[in-house]
Amino acid sequence: MQIIQPHYHAIARTAQDYERMAMSGVVCVVEPAFWAGFDRDYPETFIDYFKQISEFEPTRAAQFGIRHFCWVAVNPKEAENRDLTQEVLKKMPDFFAKDTCLGVGETGLHKSTKNEMDALQAHVELAMEHGQLVLIHTPHLSDKAHGTKMVLEVLEGLNVDRSRIWIDHVEEQTIRPVLDAGYWAGMTLYPITKCSPRRAIDILEKYGRERLLVNSSADWGPSDPFTLQESIVEFRSRGHSLQEAIEIYHNNPCRFLGQNPKFDIKPIKVETLEE
Secondary structure (H helix, E strand, O other): OOEEEOOOOHHHOOHHHHHHHHHOOEEEEEEOOOOOOOOOOOHHHHHHHHHHHHHHHHHHHHOOOOEEEEEEOOOHHHOOOHHHHHHHHHHOHHHHOOOOEEEEEEEEOOOOOHHHHHHHHHHHHHHHHOOOEEEEEOOOHHHHHHHHHHHHHHHHOOOOOHHHEEEOOOOOOOHHHHHHOOOEEEEEEOOOOOEOHHHHHHHHHHHOOOOEEEEOOOOOOOOOOOHHHHHHHHHHHOOOOHHHHHHHHHHHHHHHHOOOOOOOOOOOOOOOOOO
16 A cells, blocks of 8 residues: 655654655655754754755655655744744745745644744745645644644634645644634644544544545654554554545545645555456
8 A cells, every 4th residue: 555654754764764664655755844853043054954855855765765745944843033933934935946845834833922823924924925835733732722723813814725734733622623614634643742543543533534634743752654554554444445545645645735736646546356
């Protein structure tokens, strides 16, 4: 089965992860810009980072037959530095022209401060101005419901194409308002702070697969790029068909990401053989 990993921080992972993912059916990973583990001080450090994920990382993935795309943004953890954020935003359109860059992300909220909300609005406005897709991070744990509500309020005040915005890290208490508002929703299979494979399948069975994405967001933290495969096993063990799994783990990423013509991987359908 072919799998697309739509949110994966490859820069924090080893070549062995690429090799093992390729052996388990992963054909593509998409890497959003994220926090480096410390707050960066200069716009140039972001530019170098964007070059790394848009130019170098695709060559590393290609060694294992995996396509690699990316997003660019100032992560919400660093959005408190307003001047830095503005300087980086000015440079981001340079990367929209790169063959591997699909849009703006991950922007969003961490502690749901005013500076973070202003940065989120600026990122979304820049994306809409340049016809880019948007990936939005929602806060962890206790602040998730409140933070997701604030994300939706920021977007409500903007002129956006909701079909081109993916709100990530949804869980049981936040998925309905995201889907009801017309956005794509992402479930992140990440230990402790986000969702588990079993819970993700419970959510899929309740809400269906339309406008839903599943990802690992694997990074340098306690994470695992193979939580997608774990959830596929759970999904299939409940009696769901191979084609249903393909719709969720391959075709839905194609449908959302394919709104950017640079993402040229197409949905696939299993051909059944009749006896």
